[in-house]
Structure formats: C-alpha cells, structure tokens
Amino acid sequence: MVNELTSITDDPRISISSDEYERIAVAEQYYRDDLGKVKYKNSYGNQQTRDLMSINVTKMAARRLSSIIFNEQCTVTVADDQTNELVNEVFKNNDFFNQYEEKLEESIALGGGAIRPYVDNGEIKLAWINANQFYPLHSNKNEIDEAAIASQTTVTENGSNAYYTLLEFHQWNDDGSYHITNELYRSDSANSVGVQVPLDSLDEYQGLQPEVTLTGLKSPLFAYFKTPGANNKRLDSPLGLGLVDNSKKIIDAINQTHDSFYWEVKMGQRRVVVPAEMLRPGASYGNNEVDQLRPPVFDDDENVFVQMYGDDEMKITDLTTPIRNDQYQQTMDFFLSEFENAIGLSQGTFTSTPSGIQTATEVVSNNSMTYQTRSSYLTQVDKQIKALVVAILELMECGQLFTDGKARWTGDPESVDINIDFADGVFTDKNTQFTQDSQAVSIGVLSKKRFLMRNYSLSEDQAEQWLTELDEEQPEFSNPFEDKQGPDGDTSAGAD
Structure with a gap:
C-alpha cells in the first residue's frame, strides 16, 4: 500500500485536531505582518486595492516579553563539574544562550515551540x-512525552518545485524502550504532504535510519515550551495559545485605526481650488512647447491645486481639512491599552501614562501585571531548559548513536541537580538579594553552599570547593584564657 497524506494531522498516530x-x-500571519490587501472604491467608483498600513504589535509584544524573560x-549549572562541563559545552557549541531569546520570541507569538537534541558526526x-512543526501524538495529557516533528524542504526538480516533508515520530514502546521512526514524503504541491518515498531520495537524509530503538531512557528526547494559561480555544x-488567539479583534482595531490615520494624513495635504484658466496648459508647436498669453501661474509639479470649471466668479479657495490627530491618538491609546491587558503587560508598556515610565524597582514593588506575567512565562522557560538538560544527558548515555559506540555520560539524568540563574537584573536587585541571603545565612535558614551557588552562579562541586578552601585558610582558634603549663610543670591561670 502507498502511504499518502494530504495534511500531517491525517496520520492516524496524530490525534490532535487540525483546527x-x-x-x-493565522497567528503566524499576524507575526509576519502579512495581513493582505485593503479593498476600496475611488472617487470614480472603481475597485482598488492597497497595502494595509498596519502596526506589527504582535512582533512588538513578543519581542518585549522575550527580552524581559530571558537574556544571554x-x-x-549542573550537578558535578564534569557533568556541568559536558552540558555547557553543548550549549556553547550551539550558541544556545544567544539563540534562545530569539526562538523564545517566536514561541510566545505562536503559542509554543520545542528543542530537540540529536547526534551529528x-x-x-x-x-x-x-x-507549526510540533505535533503531539496524544492530546489528553498535560505532559507531552510522544510527538511527531515535521521538517520541510523545497528543491527544484526538472524546472519545478518539489516539496519534501520529513516526519520524525518519537514514541514509547510497551517494554519501556524509546522508538524513533523517520518517514519522508514528497509532493508537487505546497498544500499537500504527498506520497511516502525512500529516505535517501534527498541527499541530506542519506544514511538516516527508518527506525531506531533506544533502551534505558526515562524522558523524551525533546523539550517543549508551552505558553502559560489554559487553551480556551x-x-x-x-x-x-499565542498572543493573537485571544486578542485578534483588538489587533485588527489597532491596525484599522492606524490605517485610517495614515490615509487621513495622506488626504489631508494642502488643497487649493483655482479657476481652470490658471492651470491651462501651453500650446505645442513642433517639438517646442510655447506658452500662451496667459501661462499657468503655479508650478507644474505641485499636486495641491484643483481646477474648477464653469464658475466665472471663482476665486482661489483653500480646501485643506485639519487632521484629527488628537482623536486618533486617543483612539489608538484606548485599543493599545486593551491589548496590554489582553496579553498581560502593565499599563504604559505601549502607551503613555500620567505617572510616566516606571523603574524596575517600582515594577516589582507595585506587583505589576508585567512582573506577574513574566513570572508565569519564566516557570515554563525553566521547565523547558531543565527538560532539555535531561534530554542531552539521556542522549549522552546512548553510546550506539556515537561513531565510537561509547557513551559520553553515565548516571540518572532525572536525579541531577540543575540550577538556572536567569540573571534577571531588570527585576532583581543583586545587592538586595546578596544582603537578604547573607542575613538568611547568619540566622541559619540558608546554607553557605546554597548562598554561594545562588549569588556566585557556582555548581555544587564548585561551592563545596570554595567552602573547603575557606576552612583551610581559617586560622586555628586560640583561647587566651586556656591554662598554659610552664617549663617546670607549673600551671598559670593568667591574671587573678
């Protein structure tokens, strides 16, 4: 039987709805600011189209959120020094900390995203x-541990485009083993997945195994990020859910307001009505244009004059209409304020407020909406990065994936202590944190090791080494009131 798919969700292993x-x-269209053309009729009743003069508030909001949630x-820090070095070497080679903020922006805009570690050479x-590449295989779970990942490639064959889609299924077998299935599909249309073809139909998939079974794994080899909040759709x-899903109507109102204001400015340029005789063109004689006895009195390049015919008593009249910038500004601020509320940002993020721009300290002390929203997103980011570290360690244990057949790490990935310092200086005063943690150590509610790990971004092994060095450098305590024995065996108790 020939396996053929129109859409990826047609595969029976994928139970999630195509809706x-x-x-x-739709969210991706708004993120790209690809909102189509505006249709209208001109003064003569002819149908016309033009670009929508929109504001890409989806991109603005996603960028703002990603920048305050994560930075490079x-x-x-992971467990012992050896494990920590292995994991951070992977992050360094993949430029993870610089890439994550950018990819987080896309995930916030579209509602989610995933990271998949794999072995290459x-x-x-x-x-x-x-x-739009991530397809959970079960839609009734809070935790996604089985999924299909789609990768699309467009190549030119015989002068036309051919569209290839690689589907990579990650599933658990009944015996607890981890099964990966690779399937390649080809189509002549971008709107269809097409017919399954051999994996070696594309050079980039040469040597890719159709099926791989891994044993000993406890966690999936991908880490999914989901935007906080329930999926009410x-x-x-x-x-x-992405930023657009519950604020599409507000975004449309913002774009319509901005578009209308742009055309009011364009149509509000200076216009003057003059008698037609004042704009009468000159007569042509041969190749040279000769002015009439009454030449035009205005520059030919001006576009602000309108001819008036049939009125002998017509005088020069200014028809310029004032631009309603105050009304449009108030309308725009109203819709932007609604947008801020819809996506969980504080008032004044995109609009001006009577109190002006707030400092980071004021944001935290006022318990602002932005701070609360950031905390919700940060929980999901922390969860994804920790799941990614576990997936990397799981992959390092699979020696069969490496050319020499040797595992790069051994242990229990799920029991590894993972500490993430988001360096959120915008919302956290480091000096205040240091002072508070020092007080916690002094009263005995925070260990010295945790204090060093938290305030100096040390691994557990590094913190223990610091403490050991401190103990070695401390001078031995000498009690001045301790009885001392003289050379003749007598003891002296010091001063009476």
Missing part, C-alpha cells in the same frame, strides 16, 4: 522546532 494548526497559521547572561546539536489540546 489547532489552522489557528497557529543566563547561566546553567559525534557531536550533540540542537534543532529548534516551531509551533480547544480544552483538550496540550498546545499553548
């Missing part, structure tokens, strides 16, 4: 997966 990916496609100063690489879906 979810139609919703993601973040550090990840003996090195662990990271593949970034958008929301489809309650049984494990996928998150």
